[in-house]
Amino acid sequence: MVDYMRVRFFRILAICFFVVMSVAPALAQAQTQAKDITWTDAAAFPLFGKAAPYTPTRYDRLPASLQGEIREPVWKLGLNSAGLYVRFRSNSTKIAARWNSTTSHHMNHMTLTGSRGLDLYILTDKGWVFAASGRPEKSKSLTEQTLIANMAPQEREYMLYLSLYDGVSSLEIGVDADARIDAPKVDSPRAAKPVVMYGTSVLQGGCANRPGMAHTNIISRRLDRQVINLGFSGNAFLDLPIARLMASVEDPGCFVLDYVPNATPEMIRERGEEFFDIIRSAHPDVPVIFVECHIYDRCQFDQKEQKRIADKNEAQKELFAKLKKRGVKNIWYITADGLVDFGGTVDGCHLTDLGMTRYADKVCPVIKKHSLK
Numbered sequence: 033m034v035d036y037m038r039v040r041f042f043r044i045l046a047i048c049f050f051v052v053m054s055v056a057p058a059l060a061q062a063q064t065q066a067k068d069i070t071w072t073d074a075a076a077f078p079l080f081g082k083a084a085p086y087t088p089t090r091y092d093r094l095p096a097s098l099q100g101e102i103r104e105p106v107w108k109l110g111l112n113s114a115g116l117y118v119r120f121r122s123n124s125t126k127i128a129a130r131w132n133s134t135t136s137h138h139m140n141h142m143t144l145t146g147s148r149g150l151d152l153y154i155l156t157d158k159g160w161v162f163a164a165s166g167r168p169e170k171s172k173s174l175t176e177q178t179l180i181a182n183m184a185p186q187e188r189e190y191m192l193y194l195s196l197y198d199g200v201s202s203l204e205i206g207v208d209a210d211a212r213i214d215a216p217k218v219d220s221p222r223a224a225k226p227v228v229m230y231g232t233s234v235l236q237g238g239c240a241n242r243p244g245m246a247h248t249n250i251i252s253r254r255l256d257r258q259v260i261n262l263g264f265s266g267n268a269f270l271d272l273p274i275a276r277l278m279a280s281v282e283d284p285g286c287f288v289l290d291y292v293p294n295a296t297p298e299m300i301r302e303r304g305e306e307f308f309d310i311i312r313s314a315h316p317d318v319p320v321i322f323v324e325c326h327i328y329d330r331c332q333f334d335q336k337e338q339k340r341i342a343d344k345n346e347a348q349k350e351l352f353a354k355l356k357k358r359g360v361k362n363i364w365y366i367t368a369d370g371l372v373d374f375g376g377t378v379d380g381c382h383l384t385d386l387g388m389t390r391y392a393d394k395v396c397p398v399i400k401k402h403s404l405k
């Protein structure tokens with residue numbers, strides 16, 4: 033019995049030794065890789081896409097002064113980092129990211145990469161080119177990930193888009209230990225004359241597969257212009273504090289009002305003119321573009337929904353006509369026709385990447401034509 037136990041003990045010991053020797057190289061490699069990365073707080077680099085600088089934390093969208101003044105759902109959505117992006121440059125052969133998501137948000141019709149992930153773009157002679165996604169951990173808030181590796185060690189300009197439907201409480205960027213990482217040298221997308229867009233869940237980014245495919249970000253790259261995303265999922269009710277926030281933006285290029293999918297006809301008739309006047313009084317010469325609600329896929333069959341969307345768009349037309357009758361200049365109108373062709377949604381309403389691209393195809397030329405340079 034003693035010999036049997038002794039043999040069994042040495043057999044287990046041999047197995048343990050074999051396992052340790054098998055995993056040791058992998059562990060050593062992982063430790064070496066970790067040591068080969070230098071982490072830098074992204075607060076060292078410029079952040080774009082904000083309507084106001086003084087937010088409770090760096091990656092929020094609404095200023096602290098609005099807390100308690102704006103409706104609670106809008107305030108909470110303002111904690112999402114939709115449309116924000118960090119700019120930097122580096123000669124590293126790899127780019128890594130380490131970020132904390134604030135709410136671990138999940139939705140059944142949007143990828144986690146879109147709602148809680150990051151999106152890395154590199155500036156080339158062809159413009160901004162998609163490089164890699166930061167895919168968030170499903171069951172925890174902290175994600176550490178190498179986004180791209182094995183690049184030639186040359187200096188590049190980077191743009192890192194933040195999450196669309198979650199907040200970011202901390203963000204670090206990792207590069208080779210012997211590489212440089214600095215503020216950008218190139219002003220792109222150009223910070224001056226930002227396009228300020230107000231709207232709904234679609235404008236916030238629902239339901240792009242990754243942050244860079246939100247139509248506001250597509251438009252930003254196409255125009256090479258900063259776009260400020262004031263999309264608030266299910267809550268674009270023409271809240272006047274949001275109009276005052278938009279009016280406070282310094283030297284805007286134009287305003288885009290795309291609230292119709294959320295607002296009722298009554299809201300548009302009761303608040304639409306005052307909302308516009310707040311913006312126009314602060315910026316009398318800046319173009320304002322009004323957008324209709326896109327026609328949902330289900331409107332082909334659902335007669336009630338078809339009428340609901342038609343009534344909203346009719347109220348928007350009435351508001352625009354009223355402003356024109358007042359003699360208001362430099363306002364423009366985009367109809368639902370061709371805004372999002374059928375098949376561009378994930379659920380009959382919210383946009384896929386294809387739908388986002390189609391939206392940009394229609395709206396971007398109007399902004400380009402009428403926005404102040």
